[in-house]
Amino acid sequence: MIDSQENLLNQETQEVKPSEEVVVQNSSEENSKDTPQEQQPHPRIFNTKHEVLERIKEIAHDEEIPKKSETEYLKMVFYKLLGAERDAQQKEFIQAGGDPEKFQIRPDIEEEEFKVELSIIRERRQKIVLQQEEEKQKNLERKLAIIEQIKTMATTPEEANQNFQEFKALQQEWKEIKLIPADKVSELWRNYQLYVEQFYDLLNLNREAREYDFRKNLEKKTKLCETAELLTEFNDPVSAFHQLQELHQEYRETGPVEKELREPLWERFKAASTIINRRHMQHFEAIREAEKENLEKKTKLCEQAELIAQKENRKSADWEEHSKEIMALQAEWKNIGTVPRKFNTKIYERFRTTCDEFFKRKSEFYKNLKARFQENVDKKKAIIEQARALSDSTDWKTTAEKLIELQKEWRKIGMVPRKNADKLWEDFREACNKFFDARDANRADTKGEQNENLKRKKEIIEQLKALEQEKPDNAAETLNNLIEEFGKIGHVPFKSKERIYNDYHSIVDQLHKMLNIDASRKRIDDFKGNIKKMAERGVSALNTERSRLMHRFDQLKQDINTYENNLGFLNASSKKGNNLIEDMTRRIERLKSDLEEVKQKIRIIDAENK
Incomplete structure (x- = not known):
């Protein structure tokens, strides 16, 4: 009888193995360890460190035992934020x-508070672990004593019948004892089951009580089978797995049933356990597969970041374009989930190192660019001071040549920051104009004559405007006559020359367009006629006009360079920036057209001089 019971117990013990897909864990181990498979992702989402800190404070000062899985989750989220x-x-x-x-990490007050709360939790957990170990040892001693008592009872049928009620009390006491050292569980259970079954087999004289106990045990184990079968359809495979452990513990602690029912009942319970354990394994296999895919995604981002970091950056626009690409990869990285733990640090360090090296080189580029900008600013300021020193000179020819050389030197200097470019150019142009205005004023015949010429030219402009409004049949002939008359009028005051020039050419261009005449070609043709008349006054008159055109040529070229340089700094990402770029581009095209017209006029004078 004893041999047969022990064989059945050994058979049941052998059947409960991981290789058979039935995983049963000791309840004492569940309370002392959190294995990776047992940890469940915490459902709560934290957006700030303060939220995590408040939750860790609740755990640290709560009466319940702190859960290691949640503590580790909070720690991971806090340090990620x-x-x-x-x-x-x-x-x-x-x-x-x-x-x-030279970047230094600033102390974080919330981090210090977080560490304090973690230390409180660690102290509580250590205290609980010590208490549990002491409790396990006491429970072991109590269960060993129960086994010895049952062993003593299972000697003769007479004693078994007499001690039945005491035996039932010992069984109840055994069930109430929970935690014991994990390394003693299997051996303790085998001994207990052995002597319990021996006791039941000796209850021949009290068959009614024995059958009643078998029947109650059958009902309880059948209920456990039904509960396990319901868990096979449970939505949460992790929760089902943990509930199964409790069912196994209860199944063990429930007494035996009739011999012929023991194996079928166990097979039914084991079948449900196999399904639950398989779903549990598949759940974590899916997690591992997702982590593997996340690792592949993050590896691809690392490769993309490394390719961008290797690209050559010759100018600011290159750095800004590649910076946007790197930051886009960083944003994508944050949306990818976790990777296998053993690769987490390595893949993160690879990505972060690439990004850090890129931004470090960008910082060095702008540092060097800032130094070059400052050097160019200093050079242009030095030229401005030289131009100011010459601005009051009355040595017209020599000073003009010096200022023209300074203008050439100015154009050779590289770019300066946008915030300085316009101011520097205005200061330089103001110094140059001061001299040239004085020179031109000195060359004018008389102020009264210039004012009279200004008045006459204004009258012609008004006639041209009236011509545009009225559109007579002889508009083309009238236009040519007015243009010829305008060209015969001499100089006007220098301060009014540019405005009159712009007003005149603006209305003439409109009339030419209205009359389908090429305005620029018409002005060149008119200029040729004027040069013929000017040549009659002598070579000096031609040279004076050529000097004026050369000054105009240098000024236009400088304006074009300035606009083109400034255009390189503009960013078209906003509507305002895009409109500014379009406006500046139109200005550049208009200036280039004016520059070409001035070049043609200079060629006409040079041809006349020959």
Whole structure:
């Protein structure tokens, strides 16, 4: 009888193996360990460190036992948020021109509070672990004593019948004892089951009580089978797995049933356990597969970032374009889930190192660019001072040549920051214009004559405007006559020359367009006629006009260079920026057209001089 019971117990013990897809864990191990498979992703989402800190405070000062899985989850979330903050601080520091090697991490008050709460939780957990170990040892001693008592009872049928009620009390006491050392579970259970079955087999004289106990045990184990079968359809495979462990513990603690029912009942319970354990394994296999896919995605982002980091950046626009691409990859990285733990640090360091090196080189580029800009600013300021020193000179020829040389030197200097470019150019042009205005004023015949000429030219402009409104049949002939008359009028005051010039050519261009005449070609033809008349006054008159045109040529060329340089700094990402670019582009085209017209006029004078 004893041998047969022990064989059946050994058979049941052998059947409960991981290789058979039935995983049964000791309840004492569940309370002392959190294995990776047992940890469930925490459903709560935290957006700030403060939220995580408040939750860790609740756990630290709650009466319930702190769960290691939730504590580890909160720790991971907190330092992920803290890391994101520090990455943003470092990026801002580097983009502001700071040296990446000099970046210092600022102390975080919330981190210090978080560490304090974690230490409280660790102390509580250590205290609980010690208490549990002491409790396990006491429970072991109590269960060993129960086994010895049952062993003593299972000697003769007479004693078994007499001690039946005491035996039932010992069984109940055994069930109430939970935690014991994990390494003693199997051996303790085998001994207990052995002597319990021996006791039942000796209850021949009290068959009614024995059958009643078998029947109650059958009902209880059947209910456990039904519960396990319901768990096979449970939505949460992890929760079902943990509930199964409790069912197995209860199944063990329930007494035996009739011999012929023991194996079929166990097979039914084991079949449900196999399904639950398989779903549990598949759940974590799916997680591992998702982590594997996330690793592949993050590896691809690393490769893309490395390719971008290797590209050549010759100018600011290149750096800005590639910076946007890197930041887009960083944003995509944040949306990808976790990777296998053993690769997490390695893949993150690979990506972060690539990004850090890129922004470090960008910072060095702008640092060097800033130095070159400052050098160019200093050079242009020195030229401005020289031009100002010459602006009051009355040595017209020598000073003009010097200023023209300064203008050439100015054009050779590289770019300066946009915030300085316009101011520097205005200061330089003001100094040059001061001299040339004085020279031109000195060359004018008389102020009264210039004012009279200004008045006559204004009258012709008004006639041209009236011509545009009235559109007479002889408009083309009238236009030519007015243009010829306008060309015969001498100089006007220098301060009014540009405005009159612009007003005149604006209305003439409109009339030419209205009359389908090429305005530029018409002005060139008119200029040829004027040059013939000017040549009659002598070579000096031609040279004076050529000098004026050369000054106009240099001024236009400088304006074009300035606009083109400024155009390189503009960003068209906004509507305002795009409109500014279009406006500046139109200005450049108009200036180039004027420049070409001036070049043709200079060629006409040179041909006349020959």
